[in-house]
Amino acid sequence: MLLGLAGAAAADSSDGGGLFGAKSARPQTPVVLPPAPSDLLRVHVTNPGSMQFFVDGKSISVEPGHIVRYTLVAKTAEGPRNVSYEGIDCVQRQWKLYAVWRNGAGKWEPTQDTWHDIPAQSVQRIHSTLYDDNFCKDFGVDGTAGDIARRIGRGLRAVQHVGDGP
Numbered sequence: 001m002l003l004g005l006a007g008a009a010a011a012d013s014s015d016g017g018g019l020f021g022a023k024s025a026r027p028q029t030p031v032v033l034p035p036a037p038s039d040l041l042r043v044h045v046t047n048p049g050s051m052q053f054f055v056d057g058k059s060i061s062v063e064p065g066h067i068v069r070y071t072l073v074a075k076t077a078e079g080p081r082n083v084s085y086e087g088i089d090c091v092q093r094q095w096k097l098y099a100v101w102r103n104g105a106g107k108w109e110p111t112q113d114t115w116h117d118i119p120a121q122s123v124q125r126i127h128s129t130l131y132d133d134n135f136c137k138d139f140g141v142d143g144t145a146g147d148i149a150r151r152i153g154r155g156l157r158a159v160q161h162v163g164d165g166p
Contacts, residue, residue: 029065031085031110033085033110036101036106037059037071038058039057040054040056040057041153042152044129050077051075052075053074053126054072054075055070055071057152059085062141062144062148066090066136066140066141072126084099088130088131088136090136090139091140092115093118094116094117095127095131097111098110135148
């Protein structure tokens with residue numbers, strides 16, 4: 001599968017606390033899988049390699065605990081595509097895979113995945129791009145689901161980053 005499962009576990013003490021004391025409990029809202037993707041919005045990723053990435057605008061939801069859930073579609077130039085339903089936690093800078101779409105069966109297959117850290121720089125930049133440019137701001141969700149969909153559709157932040165630097 002296309003999705004790399006990179007990430008480091010957070011340091012824990014024996015009492016269940018993190019490095020700086022007790023961890024905040026991540027709200028557990030039921031996962032409701034969306035319909036098959038139908039409203040693909042291109043995500044502008046720097047150095048995407050041979051992949052193109054899309055988020056289904058109709059699948060975006062903002063959940064308690066500063067979590068954004070969405071359907072991600074990754075396409076190659078040759079045509080194959082991977083479709084996954086994921087979440088990004090804007091407080092913890094982590095992502096999770098909830099389900100993968102099985103074209104042959106025409107349905108979602110839930111996964112038993114855990115949360116993974118989103119590195120600032122990696123070969124696969126899609127999660128850091130979604131976190132930094134589209135979903136999150138100041139460790140919280142940046143707007144409503146509609147705001148996020150409009151931002152992805154316009155590609156505003158990706159365009160602002162082009163040419164930045166010394």
